[in-house]
Amino acid sequence: MDNVWIPLALSLKVAGWATLLNLFFGVAAAYGLARWRSPARDLVDSILTLPLVLPPTVLGYYLLVVFGRRGIVGEWLQKWGIELVFTWQGAVIASTIVAFPLVLKSARAAFEDIDPQLQNAARVLGISEVAVFFRVTLPLASKGIMAGVLLSFARAFGEFGATLMIAGNLPGRTQTLSIAIYEAVQAGDDNTAAIMVLITSVTCVLLLLIAGRLLPKSHRRKF
């Protein structure tokens, strides 16, 4: 069963990193956009949604162009001994970019739905803008952000088009569960595929259930 557990562990690692990165970058970008008063902000927002619009394989191709040994960034990274193509770090980059818009949009909607009066109340109490963000804004937006983060985790877990392109399909090194399933289906190995689909599903349902438990409960009057 090693041919299931190793890809599963890799998928969890890749999706976990991608989710962490998106939690950081997605929330930061969403907060920036929610506060930025500029006519360009909706344009930037739409452009940041593009990773979702492009077919993953195509995105992966462009990532390859940029991060490959002969790519602009790839060439530069190589000088530092960093190689992304055919590594799990490459898979993380692919998954992160593909899932990024999910956190961005959910978090931005959540930020914009907060009553600014509450942030003002904190400011008046002498709390710095950064602290207001962590103590008021973030907790109040947590429901929407969590929705986005869970979507992003699920998407990163299921990513394979872009990953296949940049990280390849190297068993034990970059073959995530998604790619393994894809390969099994391609090879006509329906039983293996079904088992792996089942494992993917159960793992994700469990993780989503646990994440749901961690969610702050509602602070609304309900009788």
Add this chain to the structure above:
Amino acid sequence: MDNVWIPLALSLKVAGWATLLNLFFGVAAAYGLARWRSPARDLVDSILTLPLVLPPTVLGYYLLVVFGRRGIVGEWLQKWGIELVFTWQGAVIASTIVAFPLVLKSARAAFEDIDPQLQNAARVLGISEVAVFFRVTLPLASKGIMAGVLLSFARAFGEFGATLMIAGNLPGRTQTLSIAIYEAVQAGDDNTAAIMVLITSVTCVLLLLIAGRLLPKSHRRKF
């Protein structure tokens, strides 16, 4: 340029239908889940997120198993003369299922963030539960729902893995822009691919910008 406009029109048709269907089913499911008081509700929620977790090609494979000529549903549909495999309707089904969790999660978070006091105020005024939904709940959740719907549109527009499986790649009939781009990239036809990517991007950015304009403005005190 017909080899761009026809796939573009098809993509818009498919993504448009998928978004409409998801607006309906996603919002309905989210509302149901947000109101349902049952320990099973988080489980159902997680299971409904699975289309995001499975690699699209694999999902497409299972769709083929279900909706194909020899599939359970497909066989039954055939009696009514309805054929989904290799038709644009098949592409709609694939895109809808793939993008469904995006609306579901965003809408559910938005519904659960509404102050129930406002719904109570409407009930006391004699407004039926259905009317409360349309007059209070939906407008107050609109920001989060719209975020999900836009994500879902973008995702449906970019879908190609599942679509390719069930709808095929019939130029003029089921070849969406995503599939055309994929094909161009695969064929090493970088210029055509780049042009189509550009068109996809511009179209989507424009549509997202317009949709953003339609959003209700915030009803929060801001100075």
Add this chain to the structure above:
Amino acid sequence: MTLSINIQKHLQADERHFHLDIRFTANSNRIVLFGPSGAGKSLTLLAVAGLLKPDQGNITLHQRTLFDHDKAICLPPQQRNVAYLFQDYALFPHLTVAQNIAFGLRKNWLNPLRHFANNHPVVLKWLKLFELQVTINSYPHQLSGGQRQRVALARALVSEPDILLLDEPFSALDSSLRERMRNELSQLQLQLNVPMLIITHDPADVKAFGEEVFEVRDGRIS
């Protein structure tokens, strides 16, 4: 006999327990509830409106049973036909003042359009009586505290209810406006001839509306 309340409810927040045990029968139409903060006045009103379901007991209005635990009767708020002014107003943030006031005039699936609300005679009447004309197209977040309270009161009074439930209706108003509104409300109550249950801390309100006055303390009538 017009209104009879006999309800028990247990609420818990963390380790704090609150027992509500309200029993009274009112034979007049103007009933005032008063008492210290946190005594259970608002909860009582919520129960009458059908927004808080008691654990035990019953509520009867003009022989009509609104709630009866033993008979498993619990009319939904929609069927109780009450006018309710919430202590924190609960105005609809996505609707203008006129649309808020017109909200209950139409029971269908669409909110009253601005045009409809801005021209409806009943809306205009209340806007005038409550001196809210200039705010007709404003949204709640563009209003002052007292303006919000008046909009909430107008919204509650617009339809013809079977009972008026008002939770500190004038607390955010200055004394002269308070007096004018007290008169309006008094007239309306006489005209509708329905029971009015009002929570207040203002002695002048007690004087004006307190044909029967009940003091609530620690969840009980004392």
Add this chain to the structure above:
Amino acid sequence: MTLSINIQKHLQADERHFHLDIRFTANSNRIVLFGPSGAGKSLTLLAVAGLLKPDQGNITLHQRTLFDHDKAICLPPQQRNVAYLFQDYALFPHLTVAQNIAFGLRKNWLNPLRHFANNHPVVLKWLKLFELQVTINSYPHQLSGGQRQRVALARALVSEPDILLLDEPFSALDSSLRERMRNELSQLQLQLNVPMLIITHDPADVKAFGEEVFEVRDGRIS
């Protein structure tokens, strides 16, 4: 001279325009603003706190310029060191009563933990003075109207501010509680010896705090 306000601000909602033009200099420490609903009292307090930026004018407190349009000075709310009771309380829904009150005691990136808040002597002092002990672990949505107002007031008073801005601080309280809190506040003001700007509709408040009383009408001092 302690507090000098001279500000102009234009607000617009739909076609409605509101001009705020408040000019006064107060030489005492106990200042009452009163006037009809919608006159501009709350907006004035917001401007002093730095939450509303006037179009013109200046605000000076003890020779310290909080705002000066011509000199392009506008201190952020954080640097004005005010105690502000919002008319609609603005309690943090995700924090308990004790955490809300302790909010301003720590300025770092983390909210006060329950344990910290529940054992902080200052928090306990205000809980006791405002008769809120039992609600210590409750969340705002589990409180009555008057309890919320008291928590908001305690939260504002906890730190040692340079000025007290109170927007109808006792409106949701019954008369006996109101009197007790009025005494507490009065003592606190004497002890801190800072200016207090209070909006009220209650003649008893005016009597207690009104060393200088300004009437606001249609956006102006009249």
Add this chain to the structure above:
Amino acid sequence: DDLVVSAASSLTNAFKEIATDFEAKHPKTKVVLNFAASDVLLQQIVKGAPADVFASADQEAMDKAVTEKAIQENSRKNFANNQLVLIVPTDSQQSIKTLQDLNQPAIKRIAYGNPASVPVGRYAKAALENAKLWDAVTAKGIPAQNVRQCLDYVARGEVDAGFVFSTDAAIMKDKVKVALQIPLTTPISYPIAITKDTKQAETAKQFVDYVLSSTGQATLAKYGFLAP
């Protein structure tokens, strides 16, 4: 150290076995196989993916690799041949004896690899053009994204016939049957080569030699490949 071998998907089963055998003979080397469509592998290598050996399903992909200077040209060798076959679902009622029979109205859908990017499609197109049938077949054609998708469509009865390699048809013997062997003017031959950027040319050469050795050829034959 790891030897990265990028091989066409149609080689999946055979190369897995060859890699295991090779590792047994060279215990210090670990062979990491990277399977994907030939053109995907080509793109990866051209953009500088750290692969050491490239085994393609047709000459066209390898030719492009040469043009892009991604492989060592002198290391290029043909190591296997394959056959193009027309398959139908096992329960198919149609009798197909020649390519012309594809004109039968009962045959409504025919799957083949998309000639723009799939080698097996290019061969099918060449064969059909030769028989002056290409236009007739495209009218009912279902272009698939790779040979396995094509196979799957036939296996599920979604199409009435399809063009695949004989090695693929062998995988689903229970669901598809070979209706026709299709003779081609140019044989289907698989080339293998060492990449330009390889850091272990030595081991790469050993692997290529092993594939060409009699044991390697025997394994390929076991999976239905023909000698080059």
